[in-house]
Amino acid sequence: MQTLDELIAGAPIFAGLAPEHLALIAGCASNARFDAGEYLFREGAPAERFFLIRHGAVSLEVDAPGRGALVIETLHQGDVAGWSWLFEPYRWELDARAREPAAVVAFDGLCLRGKCEVDHELGYQLMRRFAASLTERLQATRMQLLDVYGHAGSG
Amino acid sequence: MPDRAEAPVAAFDGGAAEPGPMLPAPFVVSAKRQDTSDTWTLELRSRAGTPLEFAPGQFTMLSAFGAGEVPISISGGGGGEGEEGLLVHTVRAVGLATQAICEAPVGEALGVRGPFGRPWPVEEVEGADVVVVAGGIGLAPLRPAILALLARRERYGRLLLLYGGRSPEQLLYASDLERWAARGLEVAVTVDSAGPEWLGHVGVVPRLVHRAGFDPDGAVALLCGPEVMMRFTFSALVQAGVSGDRVYASMERNMQCGIGHCGHCQLGPTLVCRDGPVYRWSELEPWLAIREL
Amino acid sequence: MGQPDGHTVERDGLDELFAALRRRGYTVVGPTVRDRAIVYGEIGSCADLPIGWTDEQEGGHYRLRRREDEALFGYNVGPHSWKRYQLPPQVRLWRARRGDDGGLAEVEPEPARAPRYAFVGARSCELHAMGILDRVLLGGAHPDPADRARREDVFVVAVQCSQAASTCFCSSMGTGPTAESGFDIALTEVLEGPRHYFVLDVGSERGAEVLGELPHARAAKEERDAASAAHARAAAQMGRELDVTDIRDLLYRNYENPRWDEVAERCLACGNCTMVCPTCFCTSVEDVTDLAGEHVERHQRWDSCFTVDYSYIHGGSVRSTTRARYRQWMTHKLATWIDQFGSSGCVGCGRCITWCPVGIDITEEARAIRESDKTPATPTILGIDQARASTATGEGTDADA
Numbered sequence: 001m002q003t004l005d006e007l008i009a010g011a012p013i014f015a016g017l018a019p020e021h022l023a024l025i026a027g028c029a030s031n032a033r034f035d036a037g038e039y040l041f042r043e044g045a046p047a048e049r050f051f052l053i054r055h056g057a058v059s060l061e062v063d064a065p066g067r068g069a070l071v072i073e074t075l076h077q078g079d080v081a082g083w084s085w086l087f088e089p090y091r092w093e094l095d096a097r098a099r100e101p102a103a104v105v106a107f108d109g110l111c112l113r114g115k116c117e118v119d120h121e122l123g124y125q126l127m128r129r130f131a132a133s134l135t136e137r138l139q140a141t142r143m144q145l146l147d148v149y150g151h152a153g154s155g
Numbered sequence: 156m157p158d159r160a161e162a163p164v165a166a167f168d169g170g171a172a173e174p175g176p177m178l179p180a181p182f183v184v185s186a187k188r189q190d191t192s193d194t195w196t197l198e199l200r201s202r203a204g205t206p207l208e209f210a211p212g213q214f215t216m217l218s219a220f221g222a223g224e225v226p227i228s229i230s231g232g233g234g235g236e237g238e239e240g241l242l243v244h245t246v247r248a249v250g251l252a253t254q255a256i257c258e259a260p261v262g263e264a265l266g267v268r269g270p271f272g273r274p275w276p277v278e279e280v281e282g283a284d285v286v287v288v289a290g291g292i293g294l295a296p297l298r299p300a301i302l303a304l305l306a307r308r309e310r311y312g313r314l315l316l317l318y319g320g321r322s323p324e325q326l327l328y329a330s331d332l333e334r335w336a337a338r339g340l341e342v343a344v345t346v347d348s349a350g351p352e353w354l355g356h357v358g359v360v361p362r363l364v365h366r367a368g369f370d371p372d373g374a375v376a377l378l379c380g381p382e383v384m385m386r387f388t389f390s391a392l393v394q395a396g397v398s399g400d401r402v403y404a405s406m407e408r409n410m411q412c413g414i415g416h417c418g419h420c421q422l423g424p425t426l427v428c429r430d431g432p433v434y435r436w437s438e439l440e441p442w443l444a445i446r447e448l
Numbered sequence: 449m450g451q452p453d454g455h456t457v458e459r460d461g462l463d464e465l466f467a468a469l470r471r472r473g474y475t476v477v478g479p480t481v482r483d484r485a486i487v488y489g490e491i492g493s494c495a496d497l498p499i500g501w502t503d504e505q506e507g508g509h510y511r512l513r514r515r516e517d518e519a520l521f522g523y524n525v526g527p528h529s530w531k532r533y534q535l536p537p538q539v540r541l542w543r544a545r546r547g548d549d550g551g552l553a554e555v556e557p558e559p560a561r562a563p564r565y566a567f568v569g570a571r572s573c574e575l576h577a578m579g580i581l582d583r584v585l586l587g588g589a590h591p592d593p594a595d596r597a598r599r600e601d602v603f604v605v606a607v608q609c610s611q612a613a614s615t616c617f618c619s620s621m622g623t624g625p626t627a628e629s630g631f632d633i634a635l636t637e638v639l640e641g642p643r644h645y646f647v648l649d650v651g652s653e654r655g656a657e658v659l660g661e662l663p664h665a666r667a668a669k670e671e672r673d674a675a676s677a678a679h680a681r682a683a684a685q686m687g688r689e690l691d692v693t694d695i696r697d698l699l700y701r702n703y704e705n706p707r708w709d710e711v712a713e714r715c716l717a718c719g720n721c722t723m724v725c726p727t728c729f730c731t732s733v734e735d736v737t738d739l740a741g742e743h744v745e746r747h748q749r750w751d752s753c754f755t756v757d758y759s760y761i762h763g764g765s766v767r768s769t770t771r772a773r774y775r776q777w778m779t780h781k782l783a784t785w786i787d788q789f790g791s792s793g794c795v796g797c798g799r800c801i802t803w804c805p806v807g808i809d810i811t812e813e814a815r816a817i818r819e820s821d822k823t824p825a826t827p828t829i830l831g832i833d834q835a836r837a838s839t840a841t842g843e844g845t846d847a848d849a
Binding site for chain 2: 748
């Protein structure tokens with residue numbers, strides 16, 4: 001059974017961080033669990049937390065009137081759900097729902113933002129890592145947008 | 156010296172006489188099923204009784220009467236999976252010729268020429284972990300390769316299939332996937348978008364690559380899908396540490412003869428019908444970077 | 449070049465050549481004047497040849513002019529090439545009727561009924577072109593017996609050029625002006641004052657047999673020298689040059705050279721160059737049905753990489769711009785052809801220059817690219833396994849040169 005510190009140190013998004021930064025981050029972290037179907041966060045609500053997925057699957061969804069919940073992406077072990085806590089207006093832009101029972105490390109975004117204001121090096125290191133993650137997700141999203149399997153670009 | 160006597164010409168019905176490579180043999184549709192809104196799988200049987208021998212990754216030039224001819228990868232046939240003596244083609248109706256093929260009822264004869272092209276290197280990669288990555292209808296040309304790998308399962312390390320489609324309704328071969336998983340193929344499926352009833356992954360295929368957790372040293376990848384998807388997948392494979400000369404891809408271009416004569420399928424210094432459709436990615440890479448090559 | 453024991457045939461003895469070929473059942477095709485050009489067609493005797501005509505060629509310019517003498521072969525090349533006999537402009541591949549099941553019934557292949565041709569007047573560049581086309585059509589893994597039938601038993605009477613047009617550059621391509629092989633008989637025309645004769649070299653046994661039926665004599669040294677002088681004249685008059693040093697890699701590293709944009713502004717994508725080129729081999733295959741849909745024929749006809757839909761796949765063409773298509777044609781001809789088929793695709797005949805309506809000159813384009821080549825010469829960027837890419841190990845015929 002891993003400790004919170006071990007989980008954080010082993011997470012891909014925190015790879016290479018200095019021990020004192022890992023400690024700062026851990027200070028804002030706690031374990032959490034979600035049942036299948038439970039929401040981690042909902043569109044429009046204040047974004048004050050983010051989550052590192054330890055087990056289980058979480059889907060990022062948009063609720064479209066008349067069409068129900070449309071799944072944009074599914075996240076799994078090692079993925080981070082939520083970055084709106086880092087950027088104004090600090091509001092969630094999507095729903096995140098556990099598809100199966102999910103064990104996560106939950107981070108207090110308010111707490112971590114405060115620490116970043118004080119320790120700019122921490123802030124820079126976190127920004128870099130979140131930017132890299134965002135880039136990867138953006139590229140994937142672009143590919144989804146291209147609808148490569150659609151009629152004019154079929155395989 | 157007398158003129159050459161005109162030999163009487165027998166009608167060619169795909170029988171014993173050696174036909175030229177431009178003459179189609181009639182193959183009768185013995186069964187068909189609809190896979191998705193625009194894709195059908197047809198099982199064909201040679202009217203002359205001579206089954207087509209082929210290697211995984213090859214294609215035939217397929218035509219319905221009077222509607223033109225198109226290159227279609229072979230997606231099954233030969234031995235195994237209850238397909239002895241059959242030629243199986245999964246076809247997407249995107250134009251006149253493919254529409255006519257997909258509409259052909261059981262009992263009608265289609266024209267078949269081939270097989271042509273360079274196949275998947277299933278024997279050359281024995282001993283390796285093989286990662287099969289398919290996008291959309293790209294799974295069809297890979298199906299014979301998967302069957303060949305599973306037929307000699309003990310000669311390979313891990314076998315993985317990473318398969319992506321547009322939506323759950325556009326996925327192919329659902330029952331095959333289950334059977335293959337039981338035979339030792341690790342299957343991961345993802346779709347670009349889905350409604351709430353879909354309980355699987357949503358996201359693009361390259362993300363499956365990141366998550367698959369295979370050992371890149373000695374791994375070999377076989378790719379087939381839209382070119383954009385293959386390029387993005389290749390990036391992901393490289394990021395994961397797979398070497399470019401151990402990635403193979405099936406390419407596609409306009410084809411009209413299948414025998415390296417008509418010139419349409421040129422891809423830089425190669426002819427896809429002859430030097431492909433399966434290529435080593437490291438050969439292709441500099442050429443794929445040229446716009447409108 | 450040639451055997452030391454050449455022969456001579458006088459001008460009025462040459463008609464016997466036609467008779468000898470006809471006795472052997474050949475249909476003689478050769479140059480003749482039609483529609484103000486020298487084209488290839490069936491000819492019956494020397495009288496049908498372009499006697500006393502020459503061609504004046506430049507970029508986008510072709511005119512026939514009267515010569516001051518009565519030379520039979522005093523011109524270079526016209527818009528036709530022997531390609532039309534090797535790879536006819538339109539061919540029916542097969543026919544079939546709709547079966548009772550609604551689908552394909554028996555397929556009736558087109559009988560290989562090609563006449564036995566004798567080509568009279570083939571130039572060295574043309575012999576090379578025939579060999580190059582043979583490698584494309586017959587050198588692969590799936591040769592078509594119909595293509596092979598068209599090449600069997602063709603009798604070739606070559607003519608050695610004694611002059612070169614301003615658009616000729618066979619010397620640069622190593623394909624002339626003097627043919628060394630690939631013919632049954634080769635003629636060099638000599639006009640010396642009142643005397644008009646041919647120095648004749650035999651290239652095969654059946655060529656020797658045919659020679660036996662013509663009034664001929666052993667060539668004297670002066671006559672051989674006259675022939676050599678004619679060959680030298682042609683070589684000296686070569687109108688253009690194309691530097692083929694490292695041409696393949698030069699073009700491979702210049703896919704983004706701005707010159708392509710420049711030529712695209714002039715090119716009409718009309719495809720004339722591909723029609724007149726003796727090695728362009730692109731064809732399209734299409735099904736043609738009758739109105740009732742009961743009978744179908746599959747046809748193969750000449751196509752051109754300059755057409756928009758030539759490279760069509762799934763809702764669009766890979767090469768949608770003229771720039772891309774011109775680049776494809778020229779790079780194929782001079783560079784990728786080498787990897788695909790083991791030799792250059794260009795024989796330096798200059799037809800593409802003459803027949804381009806706007807006078808685009810392949811030698812000028814190649815020079816412009818070479819001069820503006822800024823990329824450092826690196827080892828070839830390909831990873832193409834040479835043994836894989838060119839399957840052509842020359843299953844050529846006699847015309848292979």
